[in-house]
Structures are given as structure tokens and as C-alpha cells.
Amino acid sequence: MVLETLNPMHYNITSLVADTMPVATVPIIILMCFLFLIWNHEETSSIPGPGYCMGIGPLISHGRFLWMGVGNACNYYNKTYGEFVRVWISGEETFIISK
Secondary structure: OHHHHHOHHHOOHHHHOOOOHHHHHHHHHHHHHHHHHHHHOOOOOOOOOOOOOOOHHHHHHHHHHHHHOHHHHHHHHHHHHOOEEEEEEOOEEEEEEOO
16 A cells, blocks of 8 residues: 555646646747847947857857967957957957057
8 A cells, every 4th residue: 555655657747737837838938039039139230240149259259369369369350350350358349450
């Protein structure tokens, strides 16, 4: 009798979940998608440079400056994007101007 009550197959788990659960999750998923779109939205800039892309762009830009050094990273961005470039260093938007 004790083993019967401890057996997890004895209980029907699906009967414990309310039928309204899937109906309640739809608005939550829609709200999460809406918040994700707002968070991901960026205004387009006329200044060339790596994209923001949910915060990954600044991480890559900062990592490149740490890995390559300031001089080599500036040369890389100038060759890639031109004389006036927008990058992120330590989370701050930074402009590289060179010729």
C-alpha cells in the first residue's frame, strides 16, 4: 500500500494542470515578443560601424580593442568602414576619426 502511494505513475499529472493554462500563456508569449522587439529596436545611424545586434556588437567591438590593441583595432575598423567609424569601447559609443 505504501509503494502504491509513492509510485509517480499512480497520479495523472495532466489532470493537475488547469485547462486554462495554454490560454493564459498566449498573452504572456505575445508580451515577451513585443518587449523583445522594443529592446532590439535601434535607430539607424548615418555613421558607419558595426551593428548593435542586441548588444552583441558592442561586446565584439570592445573585445576587438582588448585583443588587438587600440592601434590595430582602429586600423581594422578604418579599413572596413572608412575614415569616420562608430564603435563601442566599455559600453560607450566612440567615434574613430582618421585619414
